[in-house]
Amino acid sequence: MPTYDYECDACGYRFEEWQSFKDEPLTECPKCQKKALRRLFGRGAAIIFKGSGFYETDYRSESYKQAEKADREAQSKAESQAAATTCPVANSQAAPAAASPSSPASASAPGSS
Numbered sequence: 120m121p122t123y124d125y126e127c128d129a130c131g132y133r134f135e136e137w138q139s140f141k142d143e144p145l146t147e148c149p150k151c152q153k154k155a156l157r158r159l160f161g162r163g164a165a166i167i168f169k170g171s172g173f174y175e176t177d178y179r180s181e182s183y184k185q186a187e188k189a190d191r192e193a194q195s196k197a198e199s200q201a202a203a204t205t206c207p208v209a210n211s212q213a214a215p216a217a218a219s220p221s222s223p224a225s226a227s228a229p230g231s232s
C-alpha cells in the first residue's frame with residue numbers, strides 16, 4: 120500500500136497515511152476535524168522487497184540446484200587435490216634455512232673482534 124501525504128488547509132497539520140489505491144482520499148483533518156484536508160503530491164517512496172521470491176535465483180529448478188551442488192563439490196575436490204599435490208618436502212627444506220637463527224659470529228658488531 121502506498122503512503123499519501125495530507126495537509127489541512129484550516130490548521131496546517133501535515134501527516135502521512137497508508138491507503139490502498141482504491142481508497143478515496145481523506146477529507147476530514149484528524150486534528151481539527153474540519154473538512155479542509157487535501158492530498159499532496161509527494162515524491163513517493165521506494166518499493167522495498169522483503170523476503171524470498173524476488174530474485175531470479177529464488178525460482179531455480181530442482182535440476183539446476185542439483186547441478187550447481189555437483190559443480191561446487193567437484194570444484195572443492197579439485198582444490199583439495201591441488202593442495203595435496205604441492206611438494207611439502209621442497210617447502211620444508213626451504214623453511215628451516217630461512218628460519219634458522221643467525222650464528223653468534225655474524226651477530227657481532229664490526230670492529231669489536
